[in-house]
Amino acid sequence: MPSAIPTGTLERPARSSAAAPAAGSRWRPGGQAAWRTLLAAVAGVLLLLAFPGSSLPWLAPLGPAALALAVSGQRARSGAWLGLVCGLAFFVPLLSWSGIFVGALPWLALAGAQAAYVALLGAASAATSRLPLWPLWAAALWVGQEALRGRFPFGGFPWGRLGLSQTEGPFLAFAAYGGVPLVGFAVALTGTLLAAAVLRLVRGGRRTAALAALGAVAVPALGGLAWLPLPGSSLTAGGPTRTVAVVQGDVPQPGLEFNERRRAVLDNHVGQTIGLAEAVAAGEQPQPDLVVWPENSSDIDPYRNADAAREISRAADAIDAPVLVGAVVSGPGEFISNTAIVWAPGTGPGDTYVKRHPVPFAEYIPFRDFFRLFSDKVDLVRRDFTAGDEVGLLNVGGARIADVICFEVVYDGLVHDAVSAGAGMVVVQTNNATFGYSAESEQQVAAARVRAVEFGRSVALASTSGISAVIAPDGSLAAASGLFESAVFVEEIAQRDSRTLAERLGAGPEWLLSALGAGALLAVAVPGLRRRGGAG
Template identity: 75%
Template sequence: MPPALTDTRDAGAERPARTRPGRRLPWRTLLAAAGGGAMLLAFPGYSLLPLAVLGPAALALAVHGQRARSGAWLGLVCGLAFFVPLLSWTGIYVGAFPWLALAVSQALFLCALGAATAAVSRLRLWPLWTAALWVADEALRGRVPFGGFPWGRLGLSQTDGPYLALAAYGGVPLVSFAVALTGTLLAAAVLALARARRSAGAHPRGPAVRAAAAALAAALAVPLLAAVAWLPLPGPSLTEGGPTRTVAVIQGDVPEAGLEFNARRRAVLDNHVQRTLELADAVAAGDQRQPDLVVWPENSSDIDPYTNADAARQISRAAAAIGAPVLVGAVVQGPGEYLSNTGIVWDPESGPGQTYVKRHPVPLAEYVPARDFFRFFSDKVDLVRRDFTKGTEVGVLDMGGARVGDVICFEVVYDSLVADTVQAGAGMLVVQTNNATFGYTDESEQQLAASRLRAVEFGRTVVVAATSGISAVVAPDGSLARRSELFTPAVFVEDVAQRDFTTLAERLDAVPEWTLTVLGAAAVLAVAVPALRARRGGA
């Protein structure tokens, strides 16, 4: 990165936060809010993907040259403008308080990011350090508290276009970094142009104009390099790269949307049984191919088939009719007082076999930590009557001649949970999910976006099975081979290659994320340590 991109100030430039904060902060606040709105528009629901770069650009411009406390305020504004509408689906049936509490908790991470970005904005190469700080912030947000909530990361907005290719080289963190770097370089160009405009005869405009041109060229180079990165990657074919297995996806639908969808648990199970029987009839008539395996979604049997003989008979009936093992999403009693969100391989002859228990149940939705504390804020926590346990085993299941890597619902947004599944030998990925509790919102589209990133990241076909939609078959290049609509029964049958291709992202695992996190943290320390020393020396 040219040195000209690293310092957009000149001898006559003002430092607004120090001299006239009252006059300068309002427009900065509006700019930060606009940045949050631009990021929102990049995500599914709007899918204006190029706007994602404007979020980091706007925040970088807003906080540039400011004190950390001003940066914290501006980061909070950006975060609220982004997360409050992005996560509105969380309150669709439980009210505003849980939704706003989650949105504010996530916005606080951008509050910290704003402070850190302000601190490093005076360093050389600040666009680079700022982009690394976006990755560091997302890494922290994806881990704390209660295992984190890595929803809404910059990289998850890029379901198409050049940046998506970078998932194969460094996962979602590298995609986020590229988007953020493009934005911060654009901010550097704007600041350099502003400096050139302010320049008088004593301060020639030439260096500032050259700095702006260099920053703009670097900003354009990032997506161009990402576009070149597509060249060695797999294409949209589902059948290239390994032996194929015919996979059927069943979306049985639910009687009604909302929290009470499973009040009629038998109806949900019957819907999935019936769709499977209909597929068996189509196979017998020669209208469909015989599947090697069938995938049902999460919560397709909220009646425990281990303890309820009738539920077991219905699942066995469906498996026998289709003549293939069925991956059933079931709620299982135990261990002890807990429940288990479980994927069960149900063989047409021998019945239940291998299982995968969800390893990251959702806090305050599938289990309630510190129940008495959270009940003080909302009695909605008591809708979770029994806590779900955490599984301990990686979800690689052998069924129908395929090595299926199973992740359940929100687990798809957690990098490590998907990575270790592929590393354990999965030839394809399956996401079992239930989105009925979120109604007709953008949640399903946002979750599907994560599956598209995973397909590119690991060079695998990803099969998404949802109770009420969106179910999909995602090709290794992230494109959608098949997809369903919300609250509509659907059945897909596709031939899927069982791949053992290893991407660079799989080999590097979390190295890109940690490397960028360390770079960002080191930049903050480079500012904070001298400042603390100076303060102590002046005390």
């Protein structure tokens, strides 16, 4: 471990006396492993506080700042340890909802797996921390780490990305220009520039510190300017409107047992829809063009169960509008499908969307026999869900909707595919009953708010038990329910056809920023390998 302070500058390290630590400085991080570990843990806590649960999004840049300070000048191995500490401090509490009804093992395994990616980030950030312009490379490495985490293994799990913490404020505007990756990059760059300012200031480099601090201010300032051409909070501006009803029927009680009371859940949504029809007849609510039910609103297969089909038809006929039903459908073969069904009055079921990304260990069990060795909870999933192969674009009541189901809202490509196919609004069907009174639902709503800005579309989010919401194109909440209550929203929503730059570019910004980070790693690794080869 080096005893002298790392350069930590924006320029190439110099050998002059000006590059030496300031006289009397007590900043000697190279010899303070415990101090660095504590700082890495603080980084994870700051990230946690930025996300729903605490909802302090302005704290988000301080997480990358603290981690950058902790790993500055360290070897990759030390950086990996510090990154792991940061990742555990962040993901263990963030994902605590995943173990509420299934125990600690799945929760801690998931959190540990996600933290391992932050360990890789810590190693890469440490290795590149002596390069010129290192704050830029460190921020790009955040994007690369999240890109990797969102794809591997089993299709990845991109929950808790930096960009998804920004439900308001200047950073959120970047979503319209480069999606979640650009938002995350802006947050991380602000933090790493702050870290560079601190490092230079304690070394006596006031001019460089001021430049870094100015850059840290310039990034959110640019985000503030980026809001100017974007849509505002109006649901009705930007295109022809459709009246959309969102129904949250609620469940008998939280937990895994909701599925055993599936008829009660279906009855709740039928009852709420018929109640809405009565309010429409009385002139208390406008006539909807379409009605959105959540995921798992009918866990009784309506194709095979005549009674379930009859009840859904009764609701659709009463409201005289097509209902988008979230159903569990048998087939193909031994599998089942998480399916959205357009159920029209008079004619019944029509077009469908099958969830393209079933959740591993929740909707299907990969390598079931192997993982049963660690927990018999895998057998709670009796039949595996199959993945759909068609984009979630549906025409419902004259509205062309981009439908995504539950966790699909955090997968960039799934939402992008459906919107770019021609959708005028986004619909998220979800079921949060298995996560109790936790922050999971708030975190999912936050992701939907970022998507609204990313694509310039209003979002209707329907949950069985909350939080259901209607979100304007600027990410603001036009309506929202509480947890574990019945709710119905009826809103007039414009069907927009404008395209944001983020929609046009797709995954381009993520690949470009990831490549920048990878290039910085190569700039460190290739000379090192040459030196070793020469020494051999």
